[in-house]
Amino acid sequence: xxxxxxxxxxxxxxxxxxDEDQLLHVSLGPQHPSTHGVFRMNVVLDGETVVSLKPVFxxxxxxxxxxxxxxxxxxxxxxxxxxxxxCPLTNNWAYARxxxxxxxxxxxxxxxxxxxxxxxxxxxxxxxxxxxxxxxxMGAWGSALMYAFREREKILxxxxxxxxxxxxxxxxxxxxxxxxxxxxxxxxxxELVNGFPRFLDELENLIIGNEVLLARTQNVGALPKExxxxxxxxGPMLRAAGVAYDxxxxxxxxxxxxxxxxxxxxxxxxxxxxxxxxxxxxxxxLAILRQALAQLPDGPYINxxxxxRNFKPPVGEAYARIEGPKGELGFHLISDGSVNPFRxxxxxxxxxxxxxxxxxxxxxxxxxxxxxxxxxDIVLGEVDR
Amino acid sequence: MEHSAAIKRLSDPKPQGRxxxxxxxxxxGLLVTxxxxxxxxxxxxxxxxxxxxxxxxxxxxNFRNFPxxxxxxxxxxxxxxxxxxxxxxxxxxxQCIYIVLDRDENGKSLKRPKxxxxxxxxxxxxxxxxxxxxxxxxxxxxEYELSTSDRFGGLLFNKQRLARSTxxxxxxxxxxxxxxxxxxxxxEDKKLAAQAAxxxxxxAAxxxxxxADxxxxxxxx
Amino acid sequence: MMPDxxxxxxxxxxALPAAALALRRNPGPAGQxxxxxxxxxxxxxCRFLRDTPELAFDLLSNVxxxxxxxxxxxxxxxxxxxxxxxxxxxxxxxxYHLYSTPRRVGPLVLRARTADRAAAVQxxxxxxxxxxxxxxxxxxxxxxxxxxTGHPDLRRILMWDEFLDHPLRKDYVAPDDYQYEPTPHxxxxxxxxxxxxxxxxx
Numbered sequence: 178x179x180x181x182x183x184x185x186x187x188x189x190x191x192x193x194x195x196d197e198d199q200l201l202h203v204s205l206g207p208q209h210p211s212t213h214g215v216f217r218m219n220v221v222l223d224g225e226t227v228v229s230l231k232p233v234f235x236x237x238x239x240x241x242x243x244x245x246x247x248x249x250x251x252x253x254x255x256x257x258x259x260x261x262x263x264c265p266l267t268n269n270w271a272y273a274r275x276x277x278x279x280x281x282x283x284x285x286x287x288x289x290x291x292x293x294x295x296x297x298x299x300x301x302x303x304x305x306x307x308x309x310x311x312x313x314x315m316g317a318w319g320s321a322l323m324y325a326f327r328e329r330e331k332i333l334x335x336x337x338x339x340x341x342x343x344x345x346x347x348x349x350x351x352x353x354x355x356x357x358x359x360x361x362x363x364x365x366x367x368e369l370v371n372g373f374p375r376f377l378d379e380l381e382n383l384i385i386g387n388e389v390l391l392a393r394t395q396n397v398g399a400l401p402k403e404x405x406x407x408x409x410x411x412g413p414m415l416r417a418a419g420v421a422y423d424x425x426x427x428x429x430x431x432x433x434x435x436x437x438x439x440x441x442x443x444x445x446x447x448x449x450x451x452x453x454x455x456x457x458x459x460x461x462x463l464a465i466l467r468q469a470l471a472q473l474p475d476g477p478y479i480n481x482x483x484x485x486r487n488f489k490p491p492v493g494e495a496y497a498r499i500e501g502p503k504g505e506l507g508f509h510l511i512s513d514g515s516v517n518p519f520r521x522x523x524x525x526x527x528x529x530x531x532x533x534x535x536x537x538x539x540x541x542x543x544x545x546x547x548x549x550x551x552x553x554d555i556v557l558g559e560v561d562r
Numbered sequence: 563m564e565h566s567a568a569i570k571r572l573s574d575p576k577p578q579g580r581x582x583x584x585x586x587x588x589x590x591g592l593l594v595t596x597x598x599x600x601x602x603x604x605x606x607x608x609x610x611x612x613x614x615x616x617x618x619x620x621x622x623x624n625f626r627n628f629p630x631x632x633x634x635x636x637x638x639x640x641x642x643x644x645x646x647x648x649x650x651x652x653x654x655x656x657q658c659i660y661i662v663l664d665r666d667e668n669g670k671s672l673k674r675p676k677x678x679x680x681x682x683x684x685x686x687x688x689x690x691x692x693x694x695x696x697x698x699x700x701x702x703x704x705e706y707e708l709s710t711s712d713r714f715g716g717l718l719f720n721k722q723r724l725a726r727s728t729x730x731x732x733x734x735x736x737x738x739x740x741x742x743x744x745x746x747x748x749x750e751d752k753k754l755a756a757q758a759a760x761x762x763x764x765x766a767a768x769x770x771x772x773x774a775d776x777x778x779x780x781x782x783x
Numbered sequence: 784m785m786p787d788x789x790x791x792x793x794x795x796x797x798a799l800p801a802a803a804l805a806l807r808r809n810p811g812p813a814g815q816x817x818x819x820x821x822x823x824x825x826x827x828x829c830r831f832l833r834d835t836p837e838l839a840f841d842l843l844s845n846v847x848x849x850x851x852x853x854x855x856x857x858x859x860x861x862x863x864x865x866x867x868x869x870x871x872x873x874x875x876x877x878x879y880h881l882y883s884t885p886r887r888v889g890p891l892v893l894r895a896r897t898a899d900r901a902a903a904v905q906x907x908x909x910x911x912x913x914x915x916x917x918x919x920x921x922x923x924x925x926x927x928x929x930x931x932t933g934h935p936d937l938r939r940i941l942m943w944d945e946f947l948d949h950p951l952r953k954d955y956v957a958p959d960d961y962q963y964e965p966t967p968h969x970x971x972x973x974x975x976x977x978x979x980x981x982x983x984x985x
Contacts, residue, residue: 409915493811
């Protein structure tokens with residue numbers, strides 16, 4: 178039946194003949210500190226070695242896609258905040274972009290700048306929080322996560338000033354943003370961006386050379402790049418394996434082609450590379466932020482033609498995607514010309530990045546499963562939707 | 563591709579000879595935590611904890627929480643700007659607004675809400691109601707200490723509970739309130755001017771008619 | 784960069800003369816036209832698109848289900864090239880968005896349709912070509928009820944195993960026997976009253 182060369186082997190080559198009586202079935206989750214929420218993995222162990230791992234989803238399922246079919250286009254915007262609640266502003270942007278393509282709305286230049294600035298600040302939040310959580314998964318409770326959250330709180334203060342809420346921002350609108358930057362906001366953001374490298378140096382000093390971290394992450398969870406592309410893996414995980422595929426470069430949306438930044442690539446794609454990719458991307462995000470804040474133009478922050486009430490896009494469909502902090506975040510919308518979407522589909526990066534979790538874990542120890550899951554960087558609000 | 567030349571290899575930051583001196587990375591990390599601990603005694607930006615009930619973190623002027631209704635003048639119920647048009651009810655994503663239009667005995671709309679309820683246990687603080695309102699009537703509040711012991715009734719805000727004066731709005735969001743006030747003033751002036759023009763026109767027409775009548779009478783005579 | 788669909792179509796038809804494909808125009812401003820593929824040829828077409836070096840559509844980014852109770856709506860969203868008779872009954876559709884990572888081209892939109900919405904809801908699974916479809920096809924099976932023949936592990940993924948209906952179908956009726964909280968003015972409360980008449984009185 179199935180002959181995909183990238184499919185997981187039916188039996189573990191390391192232990193081809195297993196005695197069913199000797200196997201240990203462990204249900205990891207749904208209430209487990211390492212699973213980042215209500216996620217469960219049914220793991221079968223031969224001694225300490227993983228021979229099978231089946232993820233179980235749906236504990237946070239609320240059928241966001243069905244809800245969106247019953248409300249207007251604008252009303253779905255605050256729900257997108259709740260997908261990946263670590264980075265709501267990129268979710269907003271992806272959805273706004275999809276509706277803009279669906280209805281053919283132009284975005285003014287200043288709004289594009291505000292979007293880039295907020296999206297890159299969101300990437301800072303996501304990657305610093307990732308480092309903290311990842312270290313927490315490996316048993317380094319406390320320090321790294323607390324330092325990361327201390328810096329994150331400064332960015333969240335900026336977001337609160339701009340959008341009115343720390344996390345549930347509901348900020349992007351079809352054709353621009355909801356409001357303009359408050360007075361002095363750009364200066365405060367510049368100050369934060371200039372102070373950020375110092376914190377990154379500190380965080381790197383804290384963990385990068387640590388022998389325990391090296392031993393636990395290097396050569397763990399690597400897969401060949403062809404398998405990763407075939408498995409739909411996107412974002413930092415794919416680039417850690419050395420595939421130069423960043424949507425900001427491959428399909429420059431918004432105004433990303435105006436900025437100079439590099440796409441960091443890993444070599445092997447093991448958990449260590451995935452951690453380092455995030456550190457390098459943080460520095461590139463800071464480069465983008467510096468340029469965007471310096472070039473910020475004047476002008477309208479929203480297309481004056483965009484409608485707030487009784488918005489009806491023409492009949493058609495659109496798929497738009499952005500490079501979210503966790504990978505490719507896409508929205509597929511179908512309009513039948515009414516005020517509600519006919520079909521509203523989210524392509525969640527963290528859900529699809531879990532496709533290969535079993536392949537990555539087979540033959541490794543149970544303790545490595547926790548590290549590998551941490552390196553995928555999932556948020557259950559987005560996995561289960 | 564264009565950026566393949568710009569790729570930074572991960573091998574660059576990897577420490578060379580990482581097992582040469584076991585434990586040095588661990589010591590480096592411990593130095594960072596020690597510095598942080600010491601700095602937390604004297605550096606302002608490292609003292610991040612706020613002792614909540616005694617101290618309060620400053621709230622951003624843009625901060626939004628639950629909606630409130632604005633009224634003009636002194637009588638809260640008579641001065642409500644809301645016309646019960648139900649646009650916010652339709653656009654509200656979690657459908658937490660409930661509006662009944664007030665009608666007189668002939669069933670004619672009085673353009674004011676008989677019932678205006680917001681279930682704040684359902685409200686998700688998105689602010690879309692404030693955005694879509696064409697009558698400048700609903701805005702987002704910044705009040706956040708709203709805990710109650712009545713889980714159902716206590717979290718259902720009726721129009722009496724939701725009504726706030728224009729002064730409250732001006733104090734909460736000075737910029738927004740000032741902008742709204744000038745816009746409403748301009749609209750009001752325009753309306754008054756239009757009305758005055760209309761009245762003047764009517765007056766002129768009346769006068770002209772009287773004149774014509776007079777002339778007609780004079781001609782008759 | 785959007786792919787040149789006409790060129791891809793002629794290339795596929797040269798290589799796979801038996802395959803039935805049709806170009807569908809997108810009337811909206813997005814202009815993302817699509818290729819309607821007959822279910823029997825879906826896997827062969829996908830394999831050809833992936834393995835031809837000049838096409839190299841190696842990333843199956845997104846797989847979506849759509850429920851079309853009225854075939855006329857489906858033809859309005861994906862307009863056929865020449866006027867053809869619309870399908871006799873409603874159907875379920877699966878939409879694939881393909882990208883090429885080396886060539887930076889996409890999205891190439893493929894659509895495949897089931898025969899109807901009730902019994903003949905089978906479509907071939909593309910997991911053999913694109914591993915990324917594995918969980919997404921399970922999700923479509925769960926929420927729409929499309930049965931993917933040849934899928935290695937076709938189980939419900941988001942709903943629980945005992946669940947019977949398919950929630951994203953347009954004619955799905957939400958159950959009213961769930962635990963409710965008495966939120967006033969709520970349709971839930973009305974439904975709950977119908978469902979628990981004795982409880983509502985007490």
